[in-house]
């Protein structure tokens with residue numbers, strides 16, 4: 001119980017202060033340098049270097065015809081429209097979740113998460129079925145006699161916008177929610193006691209505080225949308241081609257790496273400009289939910305903004321005043337009925353498409369609506385297909401590998417980001433999060449180029465590395481959030497009670513952080529399980545993952561087996577969320 | 591109480607340019623109850639954390655017993671720490687919490703369980719072993735934290751404002767409890783608080799801190815009756831601090847003249863060896879002022895007009911404006927009397943005191959100015 005001489009004798013000088021941070025941060029930094037910076041750099045370099053020397057030929061080609069600029073313009077238009085609609089629709093959902101309590105809150109979050117984690121592919125494919133010539137909408141309208149020949153709903157701007165908004169809405173909600181949860185609930189109420197009516201209190205107090213969340217979700221949606229290709233490829237026509245699709249063409253069909261590099265430079269430039277603007281106005285800190293403080297801006301802008309908000313406030317109060325008054329004294333505790341109804345309608349709408357896959361997967365009539373009869377033949381075909389089964393198995397292995405690797409290098413980095421006071425932390429965090437910022441397509445193509453040289457194409461290891469690069473920022477972010485809520489005095493207490501650092505981790509830190517760590521792991525697992533862009537290139541021709549196999553089937557021939565796969569994925573995700581939530585609750589209950 | 595259990599030399603800590611603890615020397619005797627007292631931000635937690643090895647120092651050394659532990663991690667020091675918010679492990683039962691340090695010391699499970707139960711009995715909570723921390727009240731959590739710290743009999747226990755979150759009644763109860771346990775176990779305790787009453791009731795010695803340094807170290811009576819600086823006089827309870835000039839010295843007492851009129855009085859020199867004529871401050875505690883009604887016998891005594899009377903149970907406090915307008919307001923305290931002869935607002939009172947109950951405080955700023 002007294003300490004040993006040996007133990008204290010070796011501690012006469014302080015241990016070097018740099019060693020721990022380096023050990024904790026280095027693996028992640030090395031991974032990103034080797035498999036993000038290097039590949040993307042290679043790809044960009046290919047646009048000005050053709051094997052013999054410097055060239056600008058790809059750029060000449062890029063600007064020779066109006067094609068690429070037009071596509072860039074379309075891409076921006078679709079991305080901006082998607083951002084606008086998704087953010088506006090997400091606001092009431094996030095707001096309701098942030099004010100809800102107990103089981104109501106859990107239910108709301110469950111449905112948002114279900115959409116969030118349901119494969120992009122499944123959701124995009126569902127719209128093909130809904131909007132197709134024999135799809136849900138057309139059959140319904142025709143059977144009601146409203147139209148007598150099917151309308152062309154697919155392959156247009158409207159279809160793409162619907163699909164994109166549907167794909168991005170859950171992301172918008174989750175990002176916004178992170179900020180809204182941190183807004184002090186008492187502030188709008190304080191405004192009330194100071195004489196502000198509810199509308200004014202909302203628009204002049206709550207809304208400005210929630211703006212960083214709106215901004216964060218807008219930029220996340222915009223950046224994801226601009227690098228997206230699944231929705232425009234499945235739901236868009238010629239006129240809705242997005243720039244990422246051109247990159248795929250250059251790499252897969254014409255093998256023109258120089259041009260692919262040049263297009264990537266163009267895309268990356270647009271994204272960087274957007275990010276610089278964002279940082280100027282809001283600061284990156286708001287992205288991680290760290291601070292909900294908007295930096296001081298131009299005062300004229302501020303004054304104008306203030307007036308607009310005050311006007312909105314008075315307008316809402318006037319509208320509220322027109323409504324029949326309910327018992328004024330009980331009014332305060334009343335539930336926001338209209339808001340709740342609206343949000344649930346929205347949640348049903350975003351969940352429904354994936355659920356349509358269930359009846360179709362057991363119907364005899366293929367993918368036409370309405371389904372007829374009952375059969376399990378599609379499931380039988382699925383189980384009998386070695387291609388699907390191998391893809392499933394490969395996806396599970398890769399996702400597990402990605403989860404483990406991401407945790408192994410992401411958790412120490414998150415500890416470093418939250419606990420240390422080192423210099424350059426902001427820069428390091430920005431670097432760690434950069435895989436989210438760089439459009440996925442550029443990462444995927446660059447990685448393919450590098451993997452090909454290293455012989456990693458078509459290997460499990462290659463996929464695990466590739467998926468870890470894009471999954472690890474999410475692990476770091478979720479772990480940072482978890483660690484910020486963790487009382488570090490518990491570690492100190494454990495150490496003062498005699499626990500060595502590893503014992504303190506094992507007996508105290510990890511058990512308490514267990515639920516948070518599990519959800520980080522699941523985040524990485526699910527990111528990998530649903531990853532298509534990197535797998536599209538790096539899985540090689542023969543060793544497809546589940547999303548890659550799905551993609552190949554959908555783009556080549558559409559069979560009801562897809563509906564069976566979709567149903568399976570949906571149930572898998574629902575189970576996962578349910579189990580994760582159960583585990584979280586059990587750990588909270590002690 | 592003879593050998594030193596803990597000694598600190600030149601111990602210092604900076605955060606960037608900010609000096610959280612200036613180089614500090616401190617020796618704590620075996621079995622002593624030493625309190626670090628001071629306003630918030632004065633460096634108490636910093637000093638305690640350095641003793642516990644929770645943060646590394648920028649200089650100086652820490653010895654526990656005969657060992658230099660300056661850079662030893664907490665788990666290699668033979669200490670126990672009670673944290674302000676208890677830091678009970680939320681995922682362990684009370685018994686598991688208490689058995690944790692034993693488990694870390696490789697004590698067998700059965701033995702650990704028995705000792706954990708004993709520790710719980712010592713803090714009068716034998717029935718809650720199977721519960722989780724959040725199922726306990728603040729006072730119970732506090733006692734569990736104590737039990738967890740004492741179960742492995744560390745040679746030193748460090749406590750950082752352990753009673754800060756409790757209400758007054760519970761706090762007083764726990765103060766007695768901690769004193770009792772300290773007596774029974776004979777452990778050295780370093781205790782942090784910003785509450786001067788708590789420090790006075792519990793400590794063998796008080797180490798009063800201010801702005802990252804030790805302002806004065808001594809018994810509660812030393813600090814209360816013989817403060818070395820205005821800060822100390824002011825921090826420990828109410829006092830009258832009056833400007834005065836030294837007249838003459840006799841033994842350890844001095845003759846003084848108060849205020850502009852040079853009202854005569856006596857005070858302890860308190861080790862200050864200053865020449866006659868030096869401007870100083872004189873401190874008298876309210877309860878050491880004797881109050882007489884009316885203008886008194888000798889014209890020119892210290893007189894005040896009553897501006898406020900407060901009855902706080904057993905004591906009555908009287909606040910006065912001195913008739914010599916240059917003196918600060920005065921406060922006197924005496925046992926509450928029957929209403930018949932109670933003091934009323936606007937009464938004029940005459941105040942006197944014994945030379946043993948007043949003390950000279952060298953006024954560093956003014957001394958420097960006149961030198």
Ligand SMILES: Nc1ncnc2c1ncn2[C@@H]1O[C@H](COP(=O)(O)OP(=O)(O)O)[C@@H](O)[C@H]1O
Pocket residue numbers: 605608609610628629630631632633634635636637
């Ligand atoms: N980790 C830290 N980083 C920067 N400053 C600190 C840190 N810890 C304490 N300080 C500063 O050191 C001073 C002393 O703090 P502390 O020892 O906690 O005071 P006390 O416990 O007496 O209230 C305070 O001004 C505090 O702001």
Ligand SMILES: [Mg+2]
Pocket residue numbers: 634635636
């Ligand atoms: Mg403190």
